[in-house]
Amino acid sequence: MQTSGSTRKTVVLCISGGIAAYKAVEVARRLFDLGYHVVPVMTEDAKRFVGETTFSALSSEPVRSSLWDSKDPVPHTTLSRRADLVLVAPATANIISKFANGASDDLVSAVLIAATSKVLIAPAMHSEMWDNAAVKRNVEFLASTGVVVVEPGVGRLAGGDFGAGRMAEPHEIVARAVGLLEGVSDLDLSGLEVVVSAGGTREAIDPVRFIGNRSSGRQGYAFAEVAQMAGANVTLVSTVENLPVPSGAKMVKVESASDMSSAMKELAKTADIVIMAAAVADFRVEEQRSEKIKKADGPPEIRLVHTEDILAYLGQNRSHRQVVVGFAAETGDPEEYARAKLDRKGADIIVGNDVTAPGAGFGTETNSVLIVERDRDVTFLERVSKKKVAEAVLARALEILRSGLRI
Ligand SMILES: Cc1cc2nc3c(=O)[nH]c(=O)nc-3n(C[C@H](O)[C@H](O)[C@H](O)COP(=O)(O)O)c2cc1C
Incomplete structure (x- = not known):
């Protein structure tokens, strides 16, 4: 830590x-x-x-x-x-x-x-x-x-x-x-189970190659760290190898979207707050080769198919009082996209960001986000640390949990 x-x-x-x-x-x-x-x-x-x-x-x-x-x-x-x-x-x-x-x-x-x-x-x-x-x-x-x-x-x-x-x-x-x-004392998540996914999934092509994305996992780790400090029991479901796991958090290492889906579905059964901060691949290779594809055989034709929509599953199959948070890392108009995603996935909060904006998105230390919830004005956070984003989102999640809207 x-x-x-x-x-x-x-x-x-x-x-x-x-x-x-x-x-x-x-x-x-x-x-x-x-x-x-x-x-x-x-x-x-x-x-x-x-x-x-x-x-x-x-x-x-x-x-x-x-x-x-x-x-x-x-x-x-x-x-x-x-x-x-x-x-x-x-x-x-x-x-x-x-x-x-x-x-x-x-x-x-x-x-x-x-x-x-x-x-x-x-x-x-x-x-x-x-x-x-x-x-x-x-x-x-x-x-x-x-x-x-x-x-x-x-x-x-x-x-x-x-x-x-x-x-x-x-x-x-x-x-x-x-x-x-370090000043996250106002947020009290004592006794709550928080499950956070982090990092970009890797979809194997063959034993040595994969399709990945640019997610560093930092935002997910910031969620885990803040939730842990605020007294929650935290489990991190992560694809990341090079970030320190926050002291006290449990870690489940996964690689593909399918691994992440199984882990999240299992852990979500008892969680109070579920945060899908991972960048899950939308597509995977239809037929993963068991042998390395040889260069001499020429460029392969790779057919992609959809992966499972983990956030939608979690949003639609959750326990009645659980709060589900998703991310919408997009380019273009993040608010419009985040609002649409909120309904489509059955989530309580969507954190939207334009990953192409300066000081936001993948691999950066800061993030500029908007927090979109049902029946509530959008909250904008400009160029704040990923920990601040985590604190703000967890505070909103806690209020939703406490307000009984989900009970
Ligand atoms: C073997 C043993 C274990 C004890 N463990 C505890 C304990 O875990 N918690 C507690 O409140 N008191 C425990 N006590 C009682 C306290 O040691 C006792 O109340 C003592 O006066 C506490 O003093 P202090 O609060 O000034 O340190 C234990 C006593 C013994 C003999």
Whole structure:
């Protein structure tokens, strides 16, 4: 994941005393590797689970724990003022309770009470504790004040137990942290399944040759990155080999339109938002040769046939509350074309662009697009980054999902 322009932002990483403290080691390491300045702060009980040397060695500064033993006379406010993000992982029931109730009898809770930056907590505890009414109330209260909560999942817990309350995986926590640090925090896709297709399909002629197109896959990857940062569970169905898969996203590698169709149909069954950002070939070779066509045999005659229309399939066969987004990369009048495509494919949103316009389309860093929806004015975005396009489209998709128009 890129951390463009953010290399020295400071994350105050608070570790409280839960069994998942060992996973916070990975959180510290990943944030450090991404270029963030990581300041570890441990509760006294956290040190019963993982030694402070480990966190000191993998972070940017030594561990702090006490309000009293630092050269800094007011360490909690100094730390909270330095923080671009305060992250608590794991967040015990105890530290959540202190934070929600304004208690501050140790360095972690004092930093939290003094925080003016964004705060992200990753609760971790036994299922019985997670289901407890007081814990629920505390978490809900914190969320209502703007604290971002990375929900725990279901899995193995301390003592060989199994159930809800297992801390989110380090990559998910880091993705949320980066999302907050890099300013996509307004978009909250927590818990939603987002499936994105990316790249141009390759239609084989023979074992070495194919018909392709100029799609770089960057717009699809930008969707995956933004959705991941906003808390979604993201699966990328991609033909691309040379772009880094956003941290935490699942990747299904495909090549042809037919591969992509099978993968998208399967994944769309459980998705909340489906984005067809891939440039799917309209035609494939009717008879793919199993042997390489020999030069000496002269130029071959290749008959093309239509590929399956994946977007139309997804638009017309979706689950009732799913939002389907398609792209119309055309030359000419993109609005007229996008509107027509919206109806023809049964999609909720069509993102149109004129791929021949400067600063737009295939292979460029920026995109100029229009977002076309039913019963709504067109939104124009001029020469914005592909991430901005993704944010705007995902925000619209979320509103459609929430508005119940699809329910
Ligand atoms: C083996 C063991 C595992 C624990 N795991 C958790 C946990 O995952 N989550 C939690 O909220 N408390 C857990 N506790 C209880 C906390 O350690 C205890 O409430 C402690 O006072 C928390 O202090 P702190 O929030 O200041 O770090 C565990 C206790 C033990 C003995």
